[in-house]
Amino acid sequence: MKRILISGGAGFIGSHLCERLLAEGNDIICLDNYFTGHKSNIRHLLPHPNFEVIRHDIIYPYMAEVEEIYNLACPASPIYYQHDPIKTTQTSVIGAINMLGMAKYNRAKILQASTSEVYGDPLIHPQREDYWGHVNPLGIRSCYDEGKRCAESLFMSYYREHGIPVKIIRIFNTYGPKMDINDGRVVSNFIVQALRGDNITIYGDGGQTRSFQYIDDMVEGMMRMMNNTPDNFTGPVNIGNPNEFTIAELAREVISLTGTRSKIVHLPLPADDPQQRQPDISLARNMLDGWEPKIQLRDGLRKTIAYFEEVLSRGGIRR
Ligand code: NAD
Ligand code: UDP
16 A cells, blocks of 8 residues: 555546545545535545545645655646636646655655646647647746646756656546536537537637547556656656547537537637647557557547536536
8 A cells, every 4th residue: 555645636637546546555645726626526535544635735835744646736728727827837836846845755756747738739740758849938828838848847857856756747638527517628518518409619620639538548547657667767758549630520529429419610719729739659658568548539438428418417516
């Protein structure tokens, strides 16, 4: 049994990770300020004797005796990370320093949930980890992109200066049950719109691409990075599904799977919206014992649609 701290543990990815790590017999501390996370995501875990939740904002220091830290705390959806961009940067940068400080105190292993957004609107396709990216440092997405880039830099500095075993993963668009109904990201938006019979809102012409990864594949990759790689392997490693789709294709898939009568409408494309995104996962395959995504888009969408159907049947209220 290891004592493991997960910042952002009440969020979409964090709550799945809490479940997996508890099921494997670990002792879990979940830190969250509930900005975009929900108690309902982890309520079922509260009776577990090895599960503890602490309301805490990681821009303030926190200390506990732990062996591993997963640093996931940060709003991930553009509408939320752009809501208070200064706070987003504080969470990424000061939050990273606080989590790294705790790792240093404990000599603990620490994993950073970085993002494909560090590649910005990429000029190289697909994106490999050695691509330095194409980020607008002044744009509306920069609070998130540059915050995450600075966090990667801090992780490498703590590794070089203090010898802390750090692990950086760059997560590509991930979806699945427990996404917030109002999250604003494309998969949840399209499914909820389809199930309600509302218009499906494609931003721009829908020709921009993303590569969508199902949550279970993501959590498996993240845990292998923490557990199955040598201490001197820092990454970064891309964790994503290389199957790439246009946003228009995603809309058609959701319409076909839900059988909705919703109509597609086109809204303006937000500023700096990346045109294409696809991970090169060769490094993950090599370093993470042959890891690769197993759940393809149609199957993952079916599971996610079933989740949102259940939430909507309760009037949008989470259990
Ligand atoms: P999410 O918004 O569901 O979860 C983030 C969690 O962090 C929430 O529970 C939120 O309340 C908490 N949080 C935010 N700011 C905090 C703060 N200052 N202090 C304490 N808690 C705070 O998002 P998610 O999709 O689960 O993303 C988790 C992590 O993975 C994020 O760091 C995100 O950047 C990264 N990521 C996610 C994706 C994706 O597609 N889901 C892609 C790339 C990277
Ligand atoms: N998008 C869209 N309709 C929506 C929400 C998003 O067309 O209702 C587009 C968005 O402009 C982007 C893509 O879908 O091109 C993915 O957006 P999301 O916010 O899910 O993730 P990110 O842009 O951070 O990859």
